[in-house]
Amino acid sequence: MEYTNFFGGDDLRPLIWIIDEEWSEYQTEEMILKDAFPDCEIRHSGNNYQEDLESFGKHADAILCQVYINLPGETIRQLTNCKIIAIYGGGYDRVDIEAAKAQNIAVTFVPGYCVEDVSDYAISAIYFFNKNLAFYFSAANKGPWGAQAAHQLNHRIQESTLFIIGFGRIGKTVAQKAKLMRMNVLVYDPNLGEEEEQGYGVKKVSLDEGLSAADFVTIHVKYDEHTESLISMKEFQKMKETAYVINTSRGNVIKEEDLIEAVQKKVIAGAMLDVISNEPPEGHEEIFTIPGIFVTPHVSYLSAESLLTLKQRASSNVVKLLQGKNSEDTVY
Known part of the structure; x- marks a missing residue:
């Protein structure tokens, strides 16, 4: 797909929506996102995100989501501004890729980090x-x-x-x-x-x-x-x-x-x-x-190094795509 800079000029206030209830803090993500977009708004939801989708999520410019979060076509088609869905993980089987393509939404994952x-x-x-x-x-x-x-x-x-x-x-x-x-x-x-x-x-x-x-x-x-x-x-x-x-x-x-x-x-x-x-x-x-x-509770991928890499790459993918750049982690 082709990319354009979605936040040219003085409008650098994207809404970034994190869907996750696994991490206890998001300092790494916030540092990377705020460095690129100082005035961005970062909002969070848990696994049951449907109410938040209607309230604010459908207006998000980017989504960062845990690997086991289901994002079916029904959800993706409600996204009005989204440019990227960045997955915290090495797989993307719970995201409807075809629906994302139809909405011109890039999907990224983080292969090889663990x-x-x-x-x-x-x-x-x-x-x-x-x-x-x-x-x-x-x-x-x-x-x-x-x-x-x-x-x-x-x-x-x-x-x-x-x-x-x-x-x-x-x-x-x-x-x-x-x-x-x-x-x-x-x-x-x-x-x-x-x-x-x-x-x-x-x-x-x-x-x-x-x-x-x-x-x-x-x-x-x-x-x-x-x-x-x-x-x-x-x-x-x-x-x-x-x-x-x-x-x-x-x-x-x-x-x-x-x-x-x-x-x-x-x-x-x-x-x-x-x-x-x-x-x-x-x-x-x-x-x-x-x-x-x-x-074991899906922890084979975890180490201090892997978790840091995962957070850094997923967040950097959001920045790249919102700035109109490409990422080697893009699914399509």
Whole structure:
């Protein structure tokens, strides 16, 4: 799309609307936005923003929103002045991109900002499962000590096979770290070429091949209609009974009810999930109650460095687009 300076002359008073209830403060955003537009108005709403949309949000010149905020076409078509929707995150599946295009609203996201953090989470989950930490935490004060407390003995991590589904920035970084751990690394990604395969020291396989060979499966795919329920009971049944699944992509990439059944029936050993189907959850979801399934509250991306980068880039995208400039983070 083409860009123009929307605030030429003396009119430098854009209304910027932040939709979020995850951050506790917005000093970074305010510093960047006020530096570019000293007289801008910054207003905030939580997840349930509909009343504010009618009151003032529909007049916003820019929106900064959390990655799990739904912005359907119905909402976007009510925006009268909006030039940009800047998403705090590496995905944009909850924004109606086609509706934004029709309104000539740019959409930006922040790819790559948390590669180190999410890949560290995946590696941490491998160690967590391999060393039986959940069991030993619960067994430490039960009596047996030392070898007598051992529940089961696993092979060393260097003897294990990791299957990576999706070989983008995060998948590649997980592979690099796993290779340093001397793991056997298999990859499923139709876009993986022979040169890249050799360069990373991984082996490209089909989905079925990887699932059947893996001790650990980690998922790093973009969520869309092609990856929804990518992993369901049919896939779990191809896995080893001792295998674990790690998911940091999107909850709906896994068919959640099938995962619950697979773990309960010991089709697979367990799962580590940083994402679930319903986010943010209401608190009564069954997924939280299943022994062998561990859920963290969508925090794999977090570090002091990643959060600062996320806030800086999302805010800078607002400034660039409102000043008529382009951004490499623009979706279209």
